[in-house]
Each structure stands twice: as structure tokens, then as C-alpha cells.
Amino acid sequence: ENSFLRDIRQLLHEADDYNVLLEVGQEPNIETFKAHSVILRARSTYFRAALSTNWAKTNDGIIKMNKPNITPDVFRVILKFMYTGTIVMSDNMLSYYLDILIAADELALIELIDYLVEYI
Amino acid sequence: MSSRKQPKGKIRPPKKPNSADAQFNDNWDRLAQAIREIHKKNASILSFEELYRNAYNMVLHKNGDKLYNGVREVITQHLEEVAVSQVVPAFPLSGASSSQTNPNGAGGANFLKVLKTVWEDHTTCMLMIRDILMYMDRVYAKTANVPLVYDLGLDLFRDTIVRSQNYPIQNHLLEVLLQQIKLERENEIIDRTNVKASIDMLLELTDASTKDTVYATDFENKFLETSSEYYRVEGQMLVGEYDAPEYMKKVDKRLNEEEQRVRHYLSQTTEPKIRNIVEEELISKHLKTVIEMENSGLIPMLRNEKMDDLGRMYKLFGRVVKGHDEMKSAISDYIRELGKAINETVTSNTTAEGGNAASGDKQTGATVAVRWVQEVLDLKDKFDKVQNLALSNDKAFQTSFNEAFEYFINKNSKSPEFISLFIDDNLKKGLKGKTEEEVDSVLDKTITLFRFIGEKDVFERYYKQHLAKRLLLGRSVSDDAERGMIGKLKVECGYQFTTKLEGMFNDMRISSDTMTDFKEYLDKSVLEKPKLDLSVTVLTSTFWPMNLSASPRCNLPPELTKACGTFQNFYLGRHSGRRLTWQSNMGTADIRGSFKARKHELNVSTYQMVILLMFNDKQDGESLSYEQIKGESDIPEADLKRNLQSLACAKYKILVKEPKGKEINPGDQFNFNNDFTAPLQRIKIQTVASKVESEGERKETREKVEEARKHQTEAAIVRIMKDRKTMEHNLLIAEVVKQLQSRFMPNPALIKKRIEALIEREYLERATGDRRVYNYLA
Numbered sequence: 008e009n010s011f012l013r014d015i016r017q018l019l020h021e022a023d024d025y026n027v028l029l030e031v032g033q034e035p036n037i038e039t040f041k042a043h044s045v046i047l048r049a050r051s052t053y054f055r056a057a058l059s060t061n062w063a064k065t066n067d068g069i070i071k072m073n074k075p076n077i078t079p080d081v082f083r084v085i086l087k088f089m090y091t092g093t094i095v096m097s098d099n100m101l102s103y104y105l106d107i108l109i110a111a112d113e114l115a116l117i118e119l120i121d122y123l124v125e126y127i
Numbered sequence: 128m129s130s131r132k133q134p135k136g137k138i139r140p141p142k143k144p145n146s147a148d149a150q151f152n153d154n155w156d157r158l159a160q161a162i163r164e165i166h167k168k169n170a171s172i173l174s175f176e177e178l179y180r181n182a183y184n185m186v187l188h189k190n191g192d193k194l195y196n197g198v199r200e201v202i203t204q205h206l207e208e209v210a211v212s213q214v215v216p217a218f219p220l221s222g223a224s225s226s227q228t229n230p231n232g233a234g235g236a237n238f239l240k241v242l243k244t245v246w247e248d249h250t251t252c253m254l255m256i257r258d259i260l261m262y263m264d265r266v267y268a269k270t271a272n273v274p275l276v277y278d279l280g281l282d283l284f285r286d287t288i289v290r291s292q293n294y295p296i297q298n299h300l301l302e303v304l305l306q307q308i309k310l311e312r313e314n315e316i317i318d319r320t321n322v323k324a325s326i327d328m329l330l331e332l333t334d335a336s337t338k339d340t341v342y343a344t345d346f347e348n349k350f351l352e353t354s355s356e357y358y359r360v361e362g363q364m365l366v367g368e369y370d371a372p373e374y375m376k377k378v379d380k381r382l383n384e385e386e387q388r389v390r391h392y393l394s395q396t397t398e399p400k401i402r403n404i405v406e407e408e409l410i411s412k413h414l415k416t417v418i419e420m421e422n423s424g425l426i427p428m429l430r431n432e433k434m435d436d437l438g439r440m441y442k443l444f445g446r447v448v449k450g451h452d453e454m455k456s457a458i459s460d461y462i463r464e465l466g467k468a469i470n471e472t473v474t475s476n477t478t479a480e481g482g483n484a485a486s487g488d489k490q491t492g493a494t495v496a497v498r499w500v501q502e503v504l505d506l507k508d509k510f511d512k513v514q515n516l517a518l519s520n521d522k523a524f525q526t527s528f529n530e531a532f533e534y535f536i537n538k539n540s541k542s543p544e545f546i547s548l549f550i551d552d553n554l555k556k557g558l559k560g561k562t563e564e565e566v567d568s569v570l571d572k573t574i575t576l577f578r579f580i581g582e583k584d585v586f587e588r589y590y591k592q593h594l595a596k597r598l599l600l601g602r603s604v605s606d607d608a609e610r611g612m613i614g615k616l617k618v619e620c621g622y623q624f625t626t627k628l629e630g631m632f633n634d635m636r637i638s639s640d641t642m643t644d645f646k647e648y649l650d651k652s653v654l655e656k657p658k659l660d661l662s663v664t665v666l667t668s669t670f671w672p673m674n675l676s677a678s679p680r681c682n683l684p685p686e687l688t689k690a691c692g693t694f695q696n697f698y699l700g701r702h703s704g705r706r707l708t709w710q711s712n713m714g715t716a717d718i719r720g721s722f723k724a725r726k727h728e729l730n731v732s733t734y735q736m737v738i739l740l741m742f743n744d745k746q747d748g749e750s751l752s753y754e755q756i757k758g759e760s761d762i763p764e765a766d767l768k769r770n771l772q773s774l775a776c777a778k779y780k781i782l783v784k785e786p787k788g789k790e791i792n793p794g795d796q797f798n799f800n801n802d803f804t805a806p807l808q809r810i811k812i813q814t815v816a817s818k819v820e821s822e823g824e825r826k827e828t829r830e831k832v833e834e835a836r837k838h839q840t841e842a843a844i845v846r847i848m849k850d851r852k853t854m855e856h857n858l859l860i861a862e863v864v865k866q867l868q869s870r871f872m873p874n875p876a877l878i879k880k881r882i883e884a885l886i887e888r889e890y891l892e893r894a895t896g897d898r899r900v901y902n903y904l905a
Contacts, residue, residue: 053179056258062175073176113183115265 012091018043019090027058031074031082038079040086044070050089053114077113081106088119096126151190154181155197158259162201165255168248178259191267195276198260202280206287209245215294217241219303235303239321242300245288246328253280285332285341300325301346305353308388312357323392330394342394350393351400354385358408366413370423372436375443378409382446402446411447418457425457429513437517455524458510459531465506466535473499473539493548496541500549503536504572533579543586544820546576551593554609555602566608574615583620584839584870585832590616591672594628598635599664599713606632620869630670638664641698648697657690665698665707673710681711681733682761684740711737712766720781722803729781730811734762734770739781742799750785750796771797773812779805781812836871840881843867845890848903856882856899 025041032038044063047054056062063070074082084107088094096104104123111119161178164170185194219234257264257277264275274282290297304325307317329342337344358381365374382405389398417440418425428436444450473495510528518524536542550573553566561569580586597603610632617625642662649656666673683691695707714733718740719726731739737760741751757767768791775784776791781803785796820828843866848854854862860878867873882901885891894900 052261056261057175057179059258061170061255062173062258073174076180113180113262115261 015046016091018046019087026068027070027072029072029074029082031077032079033075036078038082040079040082042086046090051114051116053116077110078103078106081110085110085114085116085119088116092118094119094122147188151185151188151193154185155194157181158185158194159197159201161259162198162256163205165252166205166248170255175259179262182260183262186263186267191263191271194260194263195267195271195273195279198256198263198276199279199283202256202283203287206249206283207293209249210288210291210294210296213241213245214288214296218295218299235306236318236321238299238303239307239318239325242328243321243324246284246324249280249284249288253277256280281332282335289329289332289341290345297345301349304346305350308350309353309357311388312384319392326392326394340394343396347394347397347400350397351404354401355404355408358405359412362408362413365409366416371417371420371425371428372423372433372439374413374417374420375436375439378405378443379439381405381409406446410443410450414444414447414450414453418453425454426461429458429461432509432512434513434516437513438519441518441521451521451523455527458513458524459527462506462510462528462531463535466503466532467538469499469502469506470535470539472502473541473545493552496545496548497552499539499542499545500573500576503532503576504569507532507572507575529579532576533581536576536579537581541825542576543580543582544589546573546580547586547589547593549573550590550612551597554597554604554612563605563608566604567611570612570615574619577616578619582832582871583624584835585828587624587870588672588828588832588835591627591631594631595672595713598631600715624870627670630667634666634670635664641665645694645697649693654693657693658686659690661687661690661694663694663698666710668708673713680761680763681737682759683709683711683733683737712763720803723801724804725808727803727805727807728809730809732770732773732812734760734766735774735812737762738767738770738774739799742782745799747801748798750798753791753793753795753797756797767791771795777813779803779810779812836873836877837881839867839870840873840878841885844878844881844885848891848901851903853894853900853902856901859901 019042022041022043025043027042027044027047029040029042030037031040044054044058048058049055057072058070064072077085081103084094084100100107104127108120108123111123158178158181161173164173182194185191217238217240219238254277257275260276267273268275273279286292288296289300304322307322311317326342326346329346330340332341333339334341334344361381365377369377382402385401385405386398389395389401393401420427425437425440427433428440440454441451444454514520514525514528539545550570553561553569553573577583577586594609597609603609613625613628613632616628645661645663691709698707699705711733716731716733716736718729718731718736720729720739729739738756741756741759745751753771756762756771757764760767762770771782771784771791772789774780775782775797776789780800783798783800784791785798840863843863844859847859847862847866859882860875863878864873864875882891886893886901889904891901892904894902
């Protein structure tokens with residue numbers, strides 16, 4: 008396995024140096040994700056704009072952002088994809104396959120869209 | 128849909144469309160408001176996520192077109208407002224940009240500054256708008272085939288600000304830009320940043336119909352037109368006010384300035400165009416005027432060797448089509464003129480000195496030739512230097528200079544003889560205090576002149592004569608130097624040209640061996656030894672320039688005749704079938720003369736020896752008349768006169784002549800000069816030095832050359848016909864010319880005559896049926 012990919016993936020699990028806090032979902036289903044702006048911006052043009060100095064709201068060096076129209080479950084998959092470049096579809100994920108596709112479209116994750124379309 | 132009346136009844140379709148509309152309006156209001164906040168630089172209160180989601184939802188619900196048009200409207204409204212509130216108030220004051228009312232262009236500069244801010248604000252806002260409308264760009268604009276929102280912003284800026292239909296912004300902008308450039312051309316400091324900002328803006332905007340930049344469609348042509356006019360006027364002013372070097376410096380400066388200007392704040396695509404304009408207006412249009420400027424133009428620059436100015440002219444004029452041609456032809460004409468002057472001083476000198484040429488004075492003849500060659504070499508040096516230092520060794524210039532040299536060198540019919548004499552002068556022993564290297568370098572230069580000679584065969588004839596004298600009189604500086612020179616000639620003309628010259632050298636070497644053998648032969652022989660040391664050089668008649676049939680007679684003293692006989696027997700014994708003819712006019716002798724004061728060893732020519740020996744039988748004071756000497760010696764008259772001159776009228780007067788005088792005339796009486804004194808024991812009586820031929824000799828040489836050309840022409844014809852067997856007249860002539868032109872330029876009439884002579888002698892025949900065709904007869 009590529010050690011570079013492994014190390015980047017590691018950042019997702021041990022995000023102690025995160026600088027983005029993403030509050031995802033709507034009450035009562037809300038989850039806060041920690042992430043690195045450098046990764047998100049490199050992976051998605053949506054985040055590239057959202058986390059730019061023009062738009063980011065920074066507090067103590069941490070950018071806070073809400074994403075109410077995506078569920079935490081869906082976002083977890085997406086975030087993992089952004090850090091790893093892969094997505095593993097398990098059977099229980101099939102139920103929200105469409106939600107993932109819609110979210111990928113909104114967040115301009117072209118590669119993920121292609122993958123999902125091909126998966127079907 | 129809404130026009131259709133809803134059916135009455137209890138069941139009604141849900142008010143979905145209405146709620147969707149309301150949703151849209153709500154979303155759009157918030158977005159429009161956000162764009163206005165962005166325009167007010169208030170983006171910090173906005174949420175990207177929310178705005179993006181709004182636009183995303185609108186597109187998702189098929190309202191992309193409404194969104195797109197709404198955005199267009201909001202931006203247009205904003206730009207209209209900017210035009211009124213910011214741009215129009217910044218218009219330069221009355222008279223717009225005229226420099227009278229607005230001397231420093233400050234109003235204009237301020238206008239550009241405002242425009243710069245407006246443009247920067249616009250692009251910053253558009254980047255943010257693009258961010259929140261990213262989904263619209265990606266999903267709607269692509270499928271609807273409309274410009275992305277940022278490009279839409281550029282188009283709106285173009286139409287609402289730069290090309291506003293409501294306000295004369297475009298006029299002001301162009302005028303101000305051109306005025307700023309004009310100010311800068313007149314050495315005022317302008318704020319280039321503002322100009323550059325406007326230019327960059329025009330470069331970013333695209334013209335809808337031409338798909339070219341607005342810079343290209345709106346600005347560039349106007350810029351080029353005004354530049355053209357500006358430099359047209361300036362060119363006329365400059366040629367009137369400045370001399371050539373100053374003019375060129377100004378032009379250089381202008382070219383440089385325009386290049387810098389383009390680099391700093393215009394488009395690179397404009398560079399060749401503006402360069403062409405400056406070149407056309409400041410160089411092409413004034414080429415001749417500058418070249419011909421009195422006291423400062425091209426010729427004065429050459430005369431005063433102004434290499435920097437010449438170099439500048441070369442570089443500058445090389446930029447335009449006719450530039451170098453004009454320079455070349457002016458310089459060539461000048462070379463021809465200088466060459467003509469050199470030729471004229473020489474002709475006037477030779478005619479002036481012609482009167483006392485017979486005096487035997489070393490100063491005459493050869494010096495004229497040497498001076499002519501030296502002057503031509505100096506001229507060549509001068510133009511080589513120009514070529515080297517100012518003209519970047521341009522081949523085209525070199526060719527044209529060479530043609531000019533060739534032209535005037537061949538205008539002097541004596542040039543082949545002069546050049547040979549010049550070489551002779553340099554190869555003679557001990558004449559100059561030059562080192563071998565120096566001599567070699569002079570000879571190298573001389574070869575360049577030799578290249579220009581059309582009649583190389585004439586040169587060869589003179590060279591052989593001069594070489595023969597050097598070799599036979601032992602006056603050559605060294606064999607190496609001679610062979611070096613022949614090597615140079617060989618490189619130029621091939622081995623055919625030099626075989627005879629090399630043959631002459633061989634004869635000298637073989638003769639030296641022969642003399643060693645002769646001495647041995649004498650030592651072993653029982654014959655009576657000659658009472659004198661005889662040294663013989665055997666010359667192969669075809670190599671040497673002497674004319675056998677006109678071999679000079681001379682009555683040699685009996686001792687010498689006897690010694691010659693001994694050698695003849697020795698030589699013919701080894702080489703039967705050969706014939707020896709004595710060239711008494713070429714020899715030298717060492718004799719001892721007893722004078723009152725002391726004895727001297729005299730080195731004299733064979734003829735002089737013959738003359739002096741006559742006085743051995745005479746009493747002191749007894750004289751011999753010219754006629755007596757002539758009769759007894761049988762020396763040809765011209766040679767006799769020259770040798771008597773050397774003995775009686777030159778530096779060492781071994782004989783005393785009555786009456787005194789420099790000329791030898793019939794009736795003159797000669798006495799042995801017993802009172803002769805000289806500081807040196809050994810004295811060399813100078814034979815008359817090689818000199819320019821007299822008219823008579825020249826005619827003779829000319830005839831010999833013509834005769835030789837006949838043979839060469841016939842040989843060439845036969846060679847060609849033997850190979851081709853049959854050939855058409857014109858083709859034959861062309862081929863003969865081609866073969867001979869390295870030696871001389873044959874005249875077609877001469878070739879025709881030779882063809883006829885060959886037909887007569889049955890080497891060729893005219894083809895039956897076509898008299899223009901010849902056949903070779905084996």
C-alpha cells in the first residue's frame with residue numbers, strides 16, 4: 008500500500024491539528040467533524056471557495072462551518088473519500104446511496120460522482 | 128399554466144407551483160441582496176454555505192435561467208451606478224485631455240486611477256460572486272451554453288463601463304491613454320501603473336464580434352495611427368536639426384523607448400507593429416538624407432573612421448528593407464572613387480618620371496608600383512577594419528567591397544605587373560628591415576589583391592620574370608619565403624599555375640648538384656683546369672621566361688669561352704640530346720680591379736665583366752669609344768647602354784665617361800677610372816633594378832600574352848571537343864570561357880577565331896546540315 012495515502016488517511020483519524028470544525032446535519036441528528044482545510048480545499052472546489060479568506064469565518068484559528076442539508080452518515084462517507092480517494096460501499100450504505108450522490112454533486116466531487124454512477 | 132382556470136370542486140391540486148415560486152423568490156431575494164452586499168464590500172456578514180445552497184437549490188429546481196438573468200440584472204444595475212457615481216465625475220476637465228488646459232495630464236491620470244479602482248472592485252466582486260454561483264456555472268451555464276458568470280461580468284463591464292452607450296467613457300479613456308503616452312514621449316514622467324491597469328483591463332475584455340481583445344479592437348489601431356503621425360513629424364524635425372550621428376542616436380533612443388513602453392505597459396503583440404512604424408518613419412523615409420548628410424553622413428564617417436557611428440548606422444539601417452543596400456552602394460561608390468584617385472596619382476607619376484626613367488635610378492619604376500600596391504593595401508586595410516569593427520563582417524558588404532576593389536584594380540592595366548613588382552620588392556634580400564613574419568603577412572595581404580586581378584596570366588608572366596631575376600642574381604631573401612609565396616599562389620590558382628615556377632626552383636637545385644659533380648669531374652680529369660671558377664645554372668627553357676630564339680649574343684673572353692666548353696662537354700656527356708644555350712645577359716662575375724688607392728673586388732654582370740676586361744689591354748688614359756665597345760663585345764644595344772650606365776653614371780664610377788652626363792650616346796668615350804676610391808673592399812655594381820616596363824616592353828609582353836592566350840584557348844577547345852565529340856557553338860564558347868576565366872577573361876571573338884583556325888588545321892569540322900555545330904576530328 009502506498010505509504011503516502013496511508014499517512015494522509017491517518018490524518019482523518021488523528022485530526023489533533025485540525026483547523027476546520029464542520030457541524031453537519033439538523034437537530035437532533037447533528038455531528039461535528041474535525042478536518043484540515045488544506046485537504047478539503049485540495050479535494051473540492053466547493054471547499055476551495057468556502058474555506059478561502061473571502062468566505063471563511065475564523066475563530067481562534069479554527070474555521071467553523073455548518074452543513075445542515077447533509078446527514079452526518081452521508082458526510083462521513085464523503086469526508087473519508089476526500090482523505091483517502093476511495094469509497095467502500097457496504098450493503099447497509101446502499102440505502103443512502105442516492106443521498107451520497109446528491110451531496111457529491113453539491114460539493115462538486117466530480118470523481119466521486121463518476122465512481123458512484125459507475126457503481127450502479 | 129396559471130392562465131388555465133382551476134376546475135371547481137373539492138379536490139384541488141396542491142399549490143406546489145406557488146410554493147415553489149415563493150421559495151424561488153425568497154431564495155433569489157436573499158441572493159440578490161447578498162450580491163449587493165458584496166458590491167458594498169460587506170461580504171463578511173454573509174454565509175457562503177447558505178448562499179451557495181440557495182443558488183444550488185434554484186438550479187436544482189430548474190430555475191437556472193431565472194437566476195442567471197437575475198444576476199445579470201443586478202450586476203448591470205450596479206455597474207450603471209458605478210458609471211454615474213464614480214467614472215463620469217472623474218472625466219478630465221473641459222478640453223478633455225488637451226495638454227494646454229491640462230499640462231501634466233493630471234486630470235487624465237486621475238481618471239485612469241479611478242478606472243483602475245473600479246476595475247479592481249469589479250473583478251474582486253466577480254470572483255466572490257463566482258464562488259457562490261459555482262453550481263450555476265457548472266450545471267446551468269454549461270448546458271444552456273451561456274458564458275460563465277465571471278465572463279458575463281466581463282461582458283457587462285465592457286458594455287456598461289468601457290463602451291457605455293450613455294456616457295463618453297470610451298472616448299475619454301482612449302484620449303487619456305494616448306495623451307499619457309504622448310507626454311511620456313516628450314520626456315514627462317507619467318504614472319505607468321495607472322496606464323498599465325487600464326491597458327490590462329482592455330486586454331482582459333473581449334470584443335464579441337471579432338473575438339479579439341478590446342485592446343486590439345478599440346485601442347491598438349488608434350495608438351498606431353497617432354504614433355505614425357507623431358514620428359512622421361519628428362522625423363522631419365530631426366533630419367533638419369541634427370547631424371547624422373546625433374540623428375541615429377535619437378532614433379536608437381526612440382526605438383529603445385518604444386520597446387520599453389511595450390514591455391512595461393502595452394501588449395507584446397503591439398511590439399512589431401510600433402517598431403515598424405518607428406523604423407518606417409525615422410529610418411526608411413530618411414535613409415538617403417542621412418547617408419548623404421554633408422560633413423556627417425556615411426562618407427565623412429568612413430573618411431574619419433568613425434567606427435561607432437558606422438556600426439550604429441549598420442545596425443539601425445539593417446532594420447529596414449533598403450537600408451543595407453543603400454549603405455553598400457554608397458560605400459562601394461566611395462571605394463571606386465578612392466581607387467580611381469590612387470590609379471590617377473600613379474599614372475601621373477609614371478608619365479612624370481617617364482622622362483628620366485632611363486637614368487637607371489633605383490627610385491624610378493619599381494617605387495611607383497610599390498607605392499600603388501601599398502596604397503591599395505592601405506585602402507583594403509581600412510575597409511577590412513570597417514568591415515570588422517562596424518559591419519559585423521557582413522558577407523554581403525564584403526562581396527560588394529570586393530567588387531569595387533576588383534573594378535578599380537582592373538582599371539589599372541598595369542596592376543598585374545605592379546603586384547608582381549611589389550612581391551619582388553618584399554622577397555628581395557636585405558631591402559627592408561622586415562622580419563620574415565612581417566614579410567609573410569604583407570604577402571598574404573598581397574594575395575588578396577591578386578585575387579582581384581582579371582588577367583592572372585599576365586601576372587604569371589611578370590612573376591616569372593621577376594622570380595627568374597631573383598633566383599639567377601641570388602637576390603632572393605630565402606628559398607622558404609619564395610616557396611611560401613608560390614604555395615599561396617598555388618592555393619589560389621591550382622597547381623597548373625605554379626608548375627613552371629616550381630620547375631624554376633628545381634632547376635636551381637639540380638644545377639647546384641651539377642656544379643658539385645662538375646668540380647669532382649674537374650679534380651679527377653686530366654684536362655687543364657680552367658683559370659676561373661665557373662658556376663653554371665642550367666635552366667629548362669620551358670620553365671623560364673627567357674626567349675631562346677632571341678638569345679643574346681656576346682663575345683666572351685677566350686678564357687671564359689674555354690671554360691664554358693669544358694662544362695658543355697661534361698654536361699652533354701651526361702645528358703645526350705640536350706642543347707645548351709648560354710644566356711650571357713643573366714650572369715654575374717667576381718673580378719679584381721687594381722686602382723691607384725687599393726684593390727677592390729667587383730661583383731659585376733657578365734656584360735660588365737666583358738666591358739671591363741677590354742680595358743686590361745689599354746694603356747693608362749687610353750679610352751674606348753662606345754662604338755668600339757659595341758663592336759668588340761657584340762652586346763645588344765639596350766643592354767650595353769644599361770651596363771655602361773651602371774659602370775660610368777651610377778654610384779660607383781669604375782669608368783669615366785666623356786662627355787659627362789647620365790645618358791649613354793653614340794660617340795661617348797670611356798676611360799678606366801684609376802682614381803676610383805670606395806670605403807668597402809668588396810663592391811657590388813648594381814644592375815639596373817627591376818622596374819616598370821617601358822611602353823615598348825609592355826607592347827612586347829602584351830604580344831607574348833596574346834600569343835600564349837591563343838595557345839591556351841586552342842588547347843581548351845581541343846580538350847573540350849575531344850571529350851564531347853560534337854557541340855553547339857554557343858555552348859562551346861561558354862565552356863571555354865568557364866575553363867579559362869580563372870586565368871583571364873577570353874573574348875568570344877578570340878575563341879571564334881581559334882575555332883576557325885582549328886577547323887583549318889582539321890582538328891574540327893562544321894557539322895553537315897548545321898553550321899552552328901562542330902564535330903571533333905580524331
